[in-house]
Amino acid sequence: MSAAAPYDLTICRDADELAHKAAALIAQVASESIRRRGRFTLALAGGSTPKATYALLADPSKQFVVDWSRTFVFFGDERHVPADDERSNYHMAREALLAKVPLPVEQVFPVDTRFDTAAECAAEYDQTLAAFFATPPHAFPALDLILLGLGDDGHTASLFPGAAALSEVDKVVTWSPPGVLPPPVDRVTLTFPALNAAEQVAFLVAGSGKAPAVRDVLGGDANVQDRPAAGVRPKSGRLTWLVDSAAASLLEGQ
Ligand code: 6PG
Numbered sequence: 614m615s616a617a618a619p620y621d622l623t624i625c626r627d628a629d630e631l632a633h634k635a636a637a638l639i640a641q642v643a644s645e646s647i648r649r650r651g652r653f654t655l656a657l658a659g660g661s662t663p664k665a666t667y668a669l670l671a672d673p674s675k676q677f678v679v680d681w682s683r684t685f686v687f688f689g690d691e692r693h694v695p696a697d698d699e700r701s702n703y704h705m706a707r708e709a710l711l712a713k714v715p716l717p718v719e720q721v722f723p724v725d726t727r728f729d730t731a732a733e734c735a736a737e738y739d740q741t742l743a744a745f746f747a748t749p750p751h752a753f754p755a756l757d758l759i760l761l762g763l764g765d766d767g768h769t770a771s772l773f774p775g776a777a778a779l780s781e782v783d784k785v786v787t788w789s790p791p792g793v794l795p796p797p798v799d800r801v802t803l804t805f806p807a808l809n810a811a812e813q814v815a816f817l818v819a820g821s822g823k824a825p826a827v828r829d830v831l832g833g834d835a836n837v838q839d840r841p842a843a844g845v846r847p848k849s850g851r852l853t854w855l856v857d858s859a860a861a862s863l864l865e866g867q
Contacts, residue, residue: 617833618846622854624861628819631857632665635817636677638853639670639758642813643679646757653680654746656687656803657710658760658770659702662817666760667709681716687742689759690771690802691724693731693788700796701726724801731788731799738801739786753785753810755850759803763818763860764794767826767840770808771800774839782806805844813851816842821859828863 625631639655646653657663669675686706694700703723711721722741728734746754761769772778773792781787785807791797808814818827826842829835831854835843845852 617831617843618852620831620852620854622831622856624864625819625855625857627859628662628665628857631662631817631819631855632669635663635666635760635815635855636669636675638815638855639666639760640677640679642758643684646812647680647683650757651683653684653758654687654754654756655684656689656756656759656811657702657706658689658762658817659691659705660762660764661705662762662819663760664705664709666817667706671710671713679714681714681720684716684720685745686711686716686721687756688722688724689761689808690800691726691734691738692796693726693734693799693801694796696723696726700798726801731801735784735786735788735801739784742785742807748785751783753806756811757813759808759811759814761808761814761816761842761845763816763823763826763830763842764792765822765826766792766794767830767835767842768792768794769816769842769845771802772805772841772844774841776841778802778804779837779841779844808845809847809850811847811850813853814845814847815853815855816845817855818860819857821862823856823860824863827854827856827860831864
């Protein structure tokens with residue numbers, strides 16, 4: 614068991630308010646990162662929850678301003694499927710956001726899933742990140758913001774309960790066989806040390822199916838093998854949970 618990492622928790626009325634707060638957070642971190650470092654490095658989450666947030670960022674009438682000319686986009690994880698496959702996280706992000714904003718294509722770094730195995734895709738993405746961030750050997754890049762989702766089983770990115778990937782402490786990127794939740798395809802994922810090197814990590818969690826995992830992880834009752842999201846403990850960065858009321862429904866005193 615491990616006490617929950619220190620975190621900021623915002624409980625949102627519903628998934629729509631969560632999407633608005635997430636878009637506002639991304640815009641705020643982007644502005645701060647560009648002001649301080651001249652660029653904004655962002656890792657997108659996959660799955661379905663972030664789609665509404667991405668759509669708000671893509672909608673100029675919503676006024677969530679991001680200087681895309683200074684923004685560099687990566688992926689916290691990816692399915693080992695073609696980039697145009699409906700199951701691809703890159704495909705989802707491209708449809709919802711990346712194709713709709715003035716973000717130069719050379720500033721988007723999808724996982725190259727054309728290799729025969731997820732292991733090869735992971736090794737290539739590891740090199741991609743090392744080259745971009747000029748990370749010394751055995752060091753981890755500090756992305757400005759990593760977005761994460763939470764599976765009903767407590768997985769995050771593609772770090773699944775009981776998976777060997779949970780024990781990877783030397784690489785930035787690794788691979789995993791599928792977890793129990795669909796889609797049943799091999800995955801490529803950032804590792805815990807990579808997630809925990811970020812300046813800020815933000816979980817976006819909606820729906821009652823997530824409530825037991827949210828309770829366990831935020832209540833400090835979870836071990837990482839059973840609820841991998843409990844392993845997200847930024848070394849020096851901020852940890853933010855944006856949770857809708859349904860997903861927060863089992864929290865004490867919610
Ligand atoms: C993926 C995601 C995964 C996702 C959670 C929550 O590739 O599916 O990286 O970690 O964030 O499974 O998914 P939903 O947002 O669809 O509930």
